[in-house]
Amino acid sequence: GAVVSQHPSWVICKSGTSVKIECRSLDFQATTMFWYRQFPKQSLMLMATSNEGSKATYEQGVEKDKFLINHASLTLSTLTVTSAHPEDSSFYICSARGQGAGYNEQFFGPGTRLTVL
């Protein structure tokens, strides 16, 4: 149980285009999903926290107009990188937290490798 999927697993796009990454909780309902970015050989950097049905909360320094997050249902959150540029190339990982008080564990997706040419 507690499986999180991401699609696509990798994507290559041209500079200036937009890319959408999906994060799905397959066997549980996720009230909260998190989006992380990871540069090579570095740790995960939290980009934003998204709660189902409400606006995402972005971390300081993350452009909300650049990284659009939508959490329309309890099993799906999407991250859209708008007008992507080479510096947006990175490994993007989502995680999901289940329902229930005191439920602190996050379940991570397999990640999406974005390469912007």
Add this chain to the structure above:
Amino acid sequence: AQSVTQLGSHVSVSEGALVLLRCNYSSSVPPYLFWYVQYPNQGLQLLLKYTSAATLVKGINGFEAEFKKSETSFHLTKPSAHMSDAAEYFCAVSVGTGNQFYFGTGTSLTVIP
């Protein structure tokens, strides 16, 4: 504020030797602590977690960690390293209602045959 420090960005051990990966945390309230493993180009897999129950936590693949409040540590150990243990390991702390995770910078484990 919460934070995690992982001492040693790279650790090398011989196959069959003890694995010790260090993690110290800073938290003003009782924390939840986690160890994750990441293989190249993959997401994070939970190894084990501390959630205020037993201080010695056993996880998957023979790993375990001990929560020591007096030392604010949660070091990860495995008695005998296997080649398949070579990966990146992250320690994380979570507190509060937001359940935001704070990750350490990671430790790359190399297992020498």
